[in-house]
Amino acid sequence: MSVHxxxxxxxxxxxxxxxxxxxSWRSAPVIxxxxxxxxxxxxxxxxxxxxxxxxxxxxxxxxxxxxxxxxCGTDALGxxxxxxxxxxxxxxxxxxxxxxxxxxxxxxxxxxVAGFVGGLLDSAIMRLADITLSFPPILLAMxxxxxxxxxxxxxxxxxxxxxxxxxxxxxRAQVLNVKGLDHVDAAVVSGAMPGRILFKHIxxxxxxxxxxxxxxxxxQVILLASGLSFIGLGAQPPTPEWGQxxxxxxxSFYSWWIAMGPGLAIFLVSLSFNFLGDxxxxxxxxxxxxxx
Amino acid sequence: xxxxxxxxxxxxxxxxxxxxMGASAALATAGAxxxxxxxxxxxxxxxxxxxxxxxxxxxxxxxxxxxxxxxLLTLAPDNKTIVPDLATSWEVSPDVTTFTFHLNxxxxxxxxTPVTATDVQWSLxxxxxxxxxxxxxxxxxxxxxxxxxxxxxxxxxxxNSEFLGILSATYVGIINxxxxxxxxxxxxDTASTTDTADxxxxxxxxxxxxxxxxxxxxxDALRLKRNASYWGKKAQVSGVIIKQTADAVTQxxxxxxxxxxxxxxxxxxxAKTIHDANIVFTTVPSYNYVYAAFSPIAKGSPVPLTHDVRxxxxxxxxxxxAIDFTVGGAGNLQPSAIPNGFPGTADLPAPxxxxxxxxxxxxxxxxxxxFKIGLEFPAMDVYxxxxxxxxxxxxxxxxxxxxxxxxxxxxFNVWAGDIDSPGVPFTIGFFxxxxxxxxxxxxxxxxxxxxxxxxxxxxxTTPGLDGAAELATFNKxxxxxxxxxxxxxxxxxxxxxxxKIILPIVSPDLVLAYAKDISGMRYSACCNLPLAExxxx
Numbered sequence: 086m087s088v089h090x091x092x093x094x095x096x097x098x099x100x101x102x103x104x105x106x107x108x109s110w111r112s113a114p115v116i117x118x119x120x121x122x123x124x125x126x127x128x129x130x131x132x133x134x135x136x137x138x139x140x141x142x143x144x145x146x147x148x149x150x151x152x153x154x155x156x157c158g159t160d161a162l163g164x165x166x167x168x169x170x171x172x173x174x175x176x177x178x179x180x181x182x183x184x185x186x187x188x189x190x191x192x193x194x195x196x197x198v199a200g201f202v203g204g205l206l207d208s209a210i211m212r213l214a215d216i217t218l219s220f221p222p223i224l225l226a227m228x229x230x231x232x233x234x235x236x237x238x239x240x241x242x243x244x245x246x247x248x249x250x251x252x253x254x255x256x257r258a259q260v261l262n263v264k265g266l267d268h269v270d271a272a273v274v275s276g277a278m279p280g281r282i283l284f285k286h287i288x289x290x291x292x293x294x295x296x297x298x299x300x301x302x303x304x305q306v307i308l309l310a311s312g313l314s315f316i317g318l319g320a321q322p323p324t325p326e327w328g329q330x331x332x333x334x335x336x337s338f339y340s341w342w343i344a345m346g347p348g349l350a351i352f353l354v355s356l357s358f359n360f361l362g363d364x365x366x367x368x369x370x371x372x373x374x375x376x377x
Numbered sequence: 378x379x380x381x382x383x384x385x386x387x388x389x390x391x392x393x394x395x396x397x398m399g400a401s402a403a404l405a406t407a408g409a410x411x412x413x414x415x416x417x418x419x420x421x422x423x424x425x426x427x428x429x430x431x432x433x434x435x436x437x438x439x440x441x442x443x444x445x446x447x448x449l450l451t452l453a454p455d456n457k458t459i460v461p462d463l464a465t466s467w468e469v470s471p472d473v474t475t476f477t478f479h480l481n482x483x484x485x486x487x488x489x490t491p492v493t494a495t496d497v498q499w500s501l502x503x504x505x506x507x508x509x510x511x512x513x514x515x516x517x518x519x520x521x522x523x524x525x526x527x528x529x530x531x532x533x534x535x536x537n538s539e540f541l542g543i544l545s546a547t548y549v550g551i552i553n554x555x556x557x558x559x560x561x562x563x564x565x566d567t568a569s570t571t572d573t574a575d576x577x578x579x580x581x582x583x584x585x586x587x588x589x590x591x592x593x594x595x596x597d598a599l600r601l602k603r604n605a606s607y608w609g610k611k612a613q614v615s616g617v618i619i620k621q622t623a624d625a626v627t628q629x630x631x632x633x634x635x636x637x638x639x640x641x642x643x644x645x646x647x648a649k650t651i652h653d654a655n656i657v658f659t660t661v662p663s664y665n666y667v668y669a670a671f672s673p674i675a676k677g678s679p680v681p682l683t684h685d686v687r688x689x690x691x692x693x694x695x696x697x698x699a700i701d702f703t704v705g706g707a708g709n710l711q712p713s714a715i716p717n718g719f720p721g722t723a724d725l726p727a728p729x730x731x732x733x734x735x736x737x738x739x740x741x742x743x744x745x746x747x748f749k750i751g752l753e754f755p756a757m758d759v760y761x762x763x764x765x766x767x768x769x770x771x772x773x774x775x776x777x778x779x780x781x782x783x784x785x786x787x788x789f790n791v792w793a794g795d796i797d798s799p800g801v802p803f804t805i806g807f808f809x810x811x812x813x814x815x816x817x818x819x820x821x822x823x824x825x826x827x828x829x830x831x832x833x834x835x836x837x838t839t840p841g842l843d844g845a846a847e848l849a850t851f852n853k854x855x856x857x858x859x860x861x862x863x864x865x866x867x868x869x870x871x872x873x874x875x876x877k878i879i880l881p882i883v884s885p886d887l888v889l890a891y892a893k894d895i896s897g898m899r900y901s902a903c904c905n906l907p908l909a910e911x912x913x914x
Contacts, residue, residue: 142773147702148646161646161766162702162773235786317756322784323769336763338626339650 115364118357125354129174138165140172141323148340158342160333162323169325170346176326177354180237181306184244185299191245192252193288193295199253200260201283211257214250222247226309230318237326240310240319247309248302255298259291266290293369301362304355311351327351415913417614417895419906420622420637422758426510428593429578430550431503431568434510436809436905437599437619439547443904444601444617446550446584447609449478449497450541452903456664456718457813459541463492463551463585473536473856474519480527486553486585487604494529497521499554501531503564507572511548511811513820517855536856542814545903553583587612587909596621601908613897613912625758632656632890638913639891639898641906644761645707648888655893660707661900663887664716665760665809667703667767669694669880673842674835675800679750682802684841685742687877690803692735693778694771696728696882702770703762704885711881713870714808714822720815721854721866725874728881735778747779753795754805756786760885764805767882771805796833805882813902815866819851822879823869834878847872 138144144155144165151158157166199210217225229243263269264287272286307327313319314328315335322329327347334344424435430446443451451462464478484492498521505515517533517540524530533540543549552562560581562574582590585608588601599619603612620637622628625647628640633653648658671690673682680686700708711717712725739745754768765786772782782803787795795801811817825831825848836844847869854865873879889898897910 141769148705161763162769317786321786322765323772333766336624336626336758337646339647 112364114360115367118360118364121353121357122361125174125178125357128171129178132171132175136168136171138168140164140169140325144168148337150340151342157346158340160330160343161337161340164323166330166343166346169330170327170350172325173327173330173347173350174354176237176320176324177307177310177351180241180244180310181303183241184248184306184310185302187241188245188248189252189295189299192249192254193256193291195249196253196256196258197260197283197288197291200257201264201279201287207257210253214253217246217250218254223309223312226313227316227318230313235318235321237320237324240313243313244306244309248306251298251302252295255294256288256291259294260287263287263290297362297366297369300358300365303362304358307351307355307358311347415614416616416618417638417911417913418631418636419617419619420628420631420640421619422623422628422642423599423619423621425593425595425599427575427578428582428590429507429509429575430500430548430552430584431507431512431572432509432575432578433548439811439903439905440619440908441590441599441601442547442550443586443901444588444908445582445586445590446547446552447484447492447586448545448547448549448551449480450545452545452813452901454899454901456900456902459545459813462545463497467541469541473538473540473858474533476531476533476540477524478529478531480529481608482527484585484608485606486556486583487589487606488553488556489606490553490555491526492551492585493526494523495526496551496554497529498523499564500552501549503552503562503568503572504549506564506566506568508569509548511546513817514543514546514549514811516820535852537816538855538858538862539812539814539816542812542816546812547904548811550584550586553585556583588617591616610909612909617908617911625761629890632892635892638895639889639906639911641887641889641900642758642761643888643890644758644763645705645886645888648890649705657891657893657895659889659891659898660886661889662709662718663760663809663885663900664718664902665807665887666711666716666881666884667759667762667764667805667807668714669771669803669805669882670830670833671878672796672800672802672804672833672835673839673878675802675833677751677799678802680742680744680748683742684877685738686744689735689738689742689778690775690780691877691880692729692731692738693775693780694728694880694882695730695774697730698774699767699770699882700885703767703883707761707888708883708885711884713873714879714881715815715818715866715870715873716810717884719810719813719818719866720863721868721870722815723863723867725867725870728874732777739778739780747781749781749783750803751785751801752782752803752805753785753787753792753801755789755792757789759807760809761888762807762883762885764807768805771882800833809905810902815869816851816855819847819854819866819869822873823847823851824872824876824878825851830878834876842876842878 143163145159145163147159147161147163149155149159155165160166195210199207226243226247229246230239233239269286272282310319311328314326315332320326320329327350330347331344337343423437425437426435427433430442447463449464450459453460463480463484465481466479468477505512505518517537519532519534522530557574560574560577563572579593587604587607589604591600591602593599601617603615625643629643629647629651631637632640671682671687696710700706709717710727712727715722752768754764756765768784775782796804820828822830824836824842825844826836834842836842850865850868854862857865887900891898894914897912901907
């Protein structure tokens with residue numbers, strides 16, 4: 086059993102007891118966040134089976150304010166705002182998951198290779214990351230989405246391009262830390278192949294900050310994707326995507342309920358992921374907790 | 378004593394009354410002077426493409442040009458009658474090809490130069506040769522002969538009973554030719570490439586209208602000031618600021634806060650939500666409309682857009698619902714591409730919705746299970762209509778016959794380019810009149826060779842669109858007047874309905890919103906909003 090495996094098993098064994106031991110009133114936001122996220126995921130998966138209305142079909146008289154029949158009112162085309170908002174969970178969570186899965190995969194792979202190999206390859210990858218990071222994220226995403234054309238897939242591509250360098254940097258820094266540890270030297274001395282050293286002895290010990298960052302970034306990705314849709318570069322009508330819905334609501338400003346539903350949804354989901362991210366950070370990195 | 382006291386009291390009372398009356402009169406005079414000296418602010422999403430009468434072509438251009446450049450003729454408040462402007466009188470030959478105009482000798486440009494027949498000739502020739510958006514108005518122009526400084530004779534290539542109406546279009550504004558030529562303008566055949574005055578016109582005006590240009594900053598404001606030496610009835614306000622205000626909501630808020638006096642792009646839904654005693658909302662029918670259109674020859678359609686397919690899609694559209702959904706019911710059905718109220722539109726059959734018949738027609742055409750087709754449109758608000766919203770409504774309606782619309786919103790410029798090259802099979806567009814007359818609609822929307830929509834629809838190659846009959850009827854309409862002209866345009870209107878290329882969806886009412894101390898507001902078919910008639914009390 087290698088050193089890193091012992092560490093991993095040790096972590097797993099103490100996982101539940103460590104978490105249970107840390108639950109206190111300060112954990113309330115984390116639990117709340119986790120519950121809301123879980124609810125959002127369940128809604129996203131199951132809504133087609135229980136939704137009372139079609140999200141793109143007429144559900145009632147147009148521009149109705151909130152009522153018992155339509156809790157968040159209806160929009161200018163008579164569609165139920167609540168149903169559209171709940172359907173919007175599917176798009177927002179999917180795009181966040183897609184962007185982070187692909188962005189993290191590309192970023193961590195390049196960062197790990199850069200940190201492990203070093204030299205010219207390291208410089209090339211990191212300068213590319215620096216160039217990408219030197220643009221404000223929203224500006225770069227806008228430019229890419231505008232050149233690719235509107236649409237959710239293009240939005241995802243734009244956000245992946247914006248996001249990968251963050252994880253490349255993070256992973257590189259972790260790899261540089263871990264590759265000097267004794268067990269890595271032992272693996273080198275024992276004649277292990279470079280690929281095996283990197284992916285079996287180094288990378289598995291680098292995931293904690295990546296995990297924390299990913300959790301915190303979900304909210305950011307949702308916000309940015311909604312922002313692109315709001316300005317017309319993301320989801321297109323009649324897709325019930327939150328940013329697109331807020332854009333429609335802005336055009337009917339005095340029918341405030343049209344933008345309220347998706348606005349609250351973005352707020353709740355982003356905040357929940359931030360709460361959860363804080364919790365995950367405290368859990369995996371006890372040093373970051375503030376003593377009170 | 379008593380009597381004396383009464384006399385004193387009466388004297389004092391009379392003196393006090395006189396003083397109060399005098400003060401009131403002075404205050405009233407001062408108030409009137411202040412009102413006359415006050416500026417008005419119009420909150421508006423400006424679509425200006427140029428301030429040069431020969432190059433400008435937009436709704437805001439109409440407001441600007443009518444305020445700054447007088448035309449030979451203009452449109453009376455009834456929006457139908459042609460009345461004198463720079464021309465005091467005119468004669469038309471029996472064959473409707475020769476038009477003689479007598480100019481008002483009192484008319485002068487804002488710099489004091491008299492308006493002459495030479496200026497008229499130069500302005501009309503230049504409009505034709507610059508080849509801008511409104512150059513089509515001069516398509517029938519053959520020659521202009523100057524008889525004396527205040528008399529000219531215009532000859533058209535073919536009979537044109539609408540030529541007087543054309544001359545009331547704001548784009549045919551008369552320019553001070555000497556002044557403009559001194560700054561790079563010319564009326565030569567090569568003017569489209571050799572005329573360099575476009576930039577000069579952005580900071581100067583050269584008209585004989587009630588206002589002159591004070592300044593223009595793109596995306597900020599267009600400022601006009603009263604022409605102090607105007608030869609006609611002077612403007613009632615000292616100046617006008619047209620303030621760039623992108624959306625209806627902001628326009629409404631500016632009106633409510635007093636930052637603007639007038640807004641005329643507030644949609645009916647927003648207007649309904651504002652309850653402010655200081656704001657007046659007037660809803661008037663307009664000649665503007667939004668339409669859906671087919672280009673059967675455009676590439677990209679998954680199925681041939683035959684007459685049956687076009688008719689099926691037309692029958693599936695819920696026209697009344699579209700009016701309700703886009704302008705809260707404040708609009709009208711429009712049968713043909715010629716707007717309601719224009720010559721030839723009386724008693725045309727209104728569009729109908731018949732989903733069952735639409736499905737049967739699709740099955741007959743070989744598509745019982747429908748198909749998927751793109752709908753490209755300009756993503757913008759026009760005449761209070763959110764075109765994206767209308768596109769979604771069409772998507773809902775056509776889904777009922779299993780025609781799935783893939784919405785493709787574009788910026789206006791991209792869309793305007795795409796409909797000609799490479800072509801768009803199914804689209805949404807909009808149109809506002811340039812003057813009162815049906816010829817402009819036949820010219821733009823008629824299925825005739827060489828006309829914009831005739832080209833897009835493939836006249837001559839698309840089955841059922843040969844163009845010959847419609848062209849013959851159009852020529853007949855141009856040569857006729859009165860009831861005969863109406864009958865010819867009605868024939869064209871019926872043919873347009875049968876062609877199923879242009880499907881008018883909504884003719885929205887226009888919401889004129891203004892502060893209660895404003896009067897003189899009206900919608901004009903040629904000039905949009907005649908600024909010179911507006912009074913601020």
